[in-house]
Amino acid sequence: MEAFGIILSVPVAFLANLVYCFFLSRVVVRVETLRRLMWGVSIGVLASFAIELSLLLSLGSVRARTVVGPGFYVGHVILFFLGPPALANVLVLYRGRKPSVAWYAAVPFCTVFALVLVLLQYSVSEALYGIDGTNGPFS
Numbered sequence: 001m002e003a004f005g006i007i008l009s010v011p012v013a014f015l016a017n018l019v020y021c022f023f024l025s026r027v028v029v030r031v032e033t034l035r036r037l038m039w040g041v042s043i044g045v046l047a048s049f050a051i052e053l054s055l056l057l058s059l060g061s062v063r064a065r066t067v068v069g070p071g072f073y074v075g076h077v078i079l080f081f082l083g084p085p086a087l088a089n090v091l092v093l094y095r096g097r098k099p100s101v102a103w104y105a106a107v108p109f110c111t112v113f114a115l116v117l118v119l120l121q122y123s124v125s126e127a128l129y130g131i132d133g134t135n136g137p138f139s
Helices: 002-026 032-059 061-068 071-093 103-129
Strands: none
Touching: 002 071, 002 103, 032 061, 032 071, 032 103, 061 071, 061 103, 071 103
């Protein structure tokens, strides 16, 4: 059943990213202060994800949860939901020396990132709470 959920997450993520990136390119790009704010916050979200990933790779899920405390899983879930939109914001809303990535080119990157986040979510949840939610170290 988990494999079915993972497989279905890809087209759902693709469609959600398609709509979101189109929205960014048509609405947010035109409002400079909103564009800058969203871009800056998104850099923070992606930096937080990089910190979480380094914690998971160096300590593992259980030790990271032990070191950080109960807020670890809450932060993990928040990053799970904010990750793909943050990547879309960084790719579509960037204005540097080169123009930003076209909204339709950002969609596949965001979809692959969403799949990585889904797989990571399954891994962290099962390590902390067990496969059925009752036999893990924090269940």
